[in-house]
Amino acid sequence: MIFFPNCKINIGLSIVEKRKYDGFHNIESIFYPVDLCDVLEIRESNSSQDSFLISGLDIGDTSSENNLCIKAVNVLREEFPNIPYLNIHLHKQIPAFAGLGGGSSDATFTLKLLDFLFNLNLTEEQMLCFAAKIGSDCSFFVKNKPTYVFSKGEKSKDITLDLSGYYIVLAKPDLKISTKEAYSNVVPKPSNVDYENLPDIKEWKGVLKNDFEDSLFPKYPILKQIKDTLYNNGAIYASLSGSGATVYGIFEKEIEIKRLNLSQDTFIYQGKLK
Numbered sequence: 001m002i003f004f005p006n007c008k009i010n011i012g013l014s015i016v017e018k019r020k021y022d023g024f025h026n027i028e029s030i031f032y033p034v035d036l037c038d039v040l041e042i043r044e045s046n047s048s049q050d051s052f053l054i055s056g057l058d059i060g061d062t063s064s065e066n067n068l069c070i071k072a073v074n075v076l077r078e079e080f081p082n083i084p085y086l087n088i089h090l091h092k093q094i095p096a097f098a099g100l101g102g103g104s105s106d107a108t109f110t111l112k113l114l115d116f117l118f119n120l121n122l123t124e125e126q127m128l129c130f131a132a133k134i135g136s137d138c139s140f141f142v143k144n145k146p147t148y149v150f151s152k153g154e155k156s157k158d159i160t161l162d163l164s165g166y167y168i169v170l171a172k173p174d175l176k177i178s179t180k181e182a183y184s185n186v187v188p189k190p191s192n193v194d195y196e197n198l199p200d201i202k203e204w205k206g207v208l209k210n211d212f213e214d215s216l217f218p219k220y221p222i223l224k225q226i227k228d229t230l231y232n233n234g235a236i237y238a239s240l241s242g243s244g245a246t247v248y249g250i251f252e253k254e255i256e257i258k259r260l261n262l263s264q265d266t267f268i269y270q271g272k273l274k
Helices: 068-079 102-117 124-134 179-184 201-206 213-219 221-232
Strands: 006-018 025-037 039-044 051-056 086-092 147-151 155-158 167-172 237-240 247-251 267-272
Touching: 006 102, 006 237, 025 167, 025 267, 039 102, 068 086, 068 102, 068 124, 086 102, 102 124, 167 221, 179 213, 201 237, 213 221, 213 237, 221 237, 221 247
Parallel strands: 051 086
Antiparallel strands: 006 025, 025 147, 039 086, 147 155, 167 247, 167 267, 237 247
16 A cells, blocks of 8 residues: 655644754644645565565665554554554655655654554544654644644644645755754744734745744755755745755745756756645
8 A cells, every 4th residue: 555645735834833842842833734645555464574675765764663654553552552563665756854754754643653553543633642752743634624723842732734736846956954954053942923914925925934044944945045046046935944044945836946046956847726
């Protein structure tokens, strides 16, 4: 059985405070699904252990013990110990260290696929609970629709936001920015953005911002250059996504990617939003 875990972008990202009791940061943002997908295949194994294979884009550490798909399997097996041994093949098309939630999506789609394969009949609430045990962003991919997220990113509220018909360009230079690095130089501050009631997209440029840009753009000027390039080529709104190294632009129509004149080692995706 094959599923296609998709990625997400952050529309605005406010880092509002550092939590005293666990060292994490509280954030506010909107997650919006994008159709750039990995390919996840899971089959029951005849072996006496799980097997895990990764192909496609280089994502660094590919050891199974550190992969969120395997973590998802183990979390689910705690409740359903009769899940048999598995052959898992993950083909990566979503870059790592990108701020696109690729690993979180892979994990949540692993839960969904196992639920389907073995007729576990998980409720949405159960799925959300399992996803929250894996990672802060995982819960979003259960419903996989525009969502206002807060706290560490694991709490959410459904919102009405329709960007269907617009085009998106994702551009990730050859950088690996870890979450730890991204948070190391942030200065938390209260947000003045009403994420549940955003203005028209044509007003976002003056209203919405990813707070990680303040520390990451001076350190990695290429990110600011890409953002400026997207605006110069007609983007209605452009921003860094999450804490990673992807900058995206939203356009009213499809553009010629070669016009961006980005370096050859930059990962680029263009697609239509839904």
